[in-house]
Amino acid sequence: MSLPRITNVIRLAPRxxxxxxxxxxxxxxxxxxxxxxFKTLAISSPKPFVFHVELNRPKKLNAxxxxxxxxxxxxxxxxxxNPDCRAIVLSAAGKHFCAGIDLSSMMALGQQLADxxxxxxxxxxxxxxxxxxxxxxxxxxxxPKPVIMAVHQACIGAGVDLITAADIRYSTQDAFFQVKxxxxxxxxxxxxxxxxxKAIGSQSxxxxxxxxxxxxxxxxxxxxxxxxxxxPDKESLLAGAIALxxxxxxxxxIAVQTTKESMVYSLEHTxxxxxxxxxIINKLNLQSEDxxxxxxxxxxxxxxxxxxxx
Numbered sequence: 001m002s003l004p005r006i007t008n009v010i011r012l013a014p015r016x017x018x019x020x021x022x023x024x025x026x027x028x029x030x031x032x033x034x035x036x037x038f039k040t041l042a043i044s045s046p047k048p049f050v051f052h053v054e055l056n057r058p059k060k061l062n063a064x065x066x067x068x069x070x071x072x073x074x075x076x077x078x079x080x081x082n083p084d085c086r087a088i089v090l091s092a093a094g095k096h097f098c099a100g101i102d103l104s105s106m107m108a109l110g111q112q113l114a115d116x117x118x119x120x121x122x123x124x125x126x127x128x129x130x131x132x133x134x135x136x137x138x139x140x141x142x143x144p145k146p147v148i149m150a151v152h153q154a155c156i157g158a159g160v161d162l163i164t165a166a167d168i169r170y171s172t173q174d175a176f177f178q179v180k181x182x183x184x185x186x187x188x189x190x191x192x193x194x195x196x197x198k199a200i201g202s203q204s205x206x207x208x209x210x211x212x213x214x215x216x217x218x219x220x221x222x223x224x225x226x227x228x229x230x231x232p233d234k235e236s237l238l239a240g241a242i243a244l245x246x247x248x249x250x251x252x253x254i255a256v257q258t259t260k261e262s263m264v265y266s267l268e269h270t271x272x273x274x275x276x277x278x279x280i281i282n283k284l285n286l287q288s289e290d291x292x293x294x295x296x297x298x299x300x301x302x303x304x305x306x307x308x309x310x
Contacts, residue, residue, distance in 0.1 A: 055090075058093045062092045063100060076088075086253050090147060150170050177221055
């Protein structure tokens with residue numbers, strides 16, 4: 001960046017800060033508005049630009065029923081474009097993080113299939129249902145805001161599908177994990193088989209876990225990279241996850257969200273394709289006020305810049 005450009009930014013910085021909306025509970029108000037839409041999720045905003053999403057079926061151990069599948073997708077698609085949201089923590093209310101798919105929903109699906117005699121028509125119903133569930137989990141991965149999972153106690157079946165779509169995973173010491181679908185006679189079909197091997201970096205271990213459905217504890221999950229930090233209890237877990245989200249939310253939303261987009265894209269593409277992708281994006285983003293303000297703050301040792309909503 002040229003010296004005149006930096007000088008202009010430094011001169012403009014007080015005006016830019018003055019133009020920023022103050023906290024004024026705007027994030028909290030936005031969280032309240034989002035929360036009103038959902039029955040199986042609880043939404044709050046514990047810090048500026050940080051949203052806390054809770055799985056909220058504690059009496060059912062947060063087993064995921066059809067309503068929750070639909071609401072997870074709707075929630076993350078809503079937060080994806082919410083300018084008051086820059087980072088998301090997802091945890092769960094009650095004793096366990098997630099007991100997997102709600103088997104009563106599976107029974108209801110079985111009754112629906114009984115209405116058809118033709119196997120092809122049954123197949124169409126099943127494919128559409130599986131696609132709904134897949135899109136729910138994928139909405140977490142595609143949400144441009146970083147998603148931090150805070151896992152306590154049991155994380156089973158669909159719970160593993162959910163956490164492997166996140167950017168960062170923390171857990172409590174008492175957390176345990178199971179890719180349990182083989183124990184109910186099916187192959188996992190909403191993300192574990194695709195994302196777990198990438199999350200832990202070991203095809204051998206991932207296949208062992210998916211073929212056997214065995215339980216593995218937080219210590220093993222941390223060693224293999226499924227979680228990056230383990231806390232002694234749920235209270236400290238949530239405090240750590242929210243503190244991380246607050247730090248992320250203080251950064252340029254353009255920089256953070258572009259970073260996530262590039263990293264998700266690069267998972268499925270060659271290094272050169274990833275380089276081409278970020279080059280095309282940054283030819284615009286390097287002209288942003290976020291970049292100019294950040295450089296100016298670094299050069300002048302000023303306070304952290306305040307970034308406009310995105």
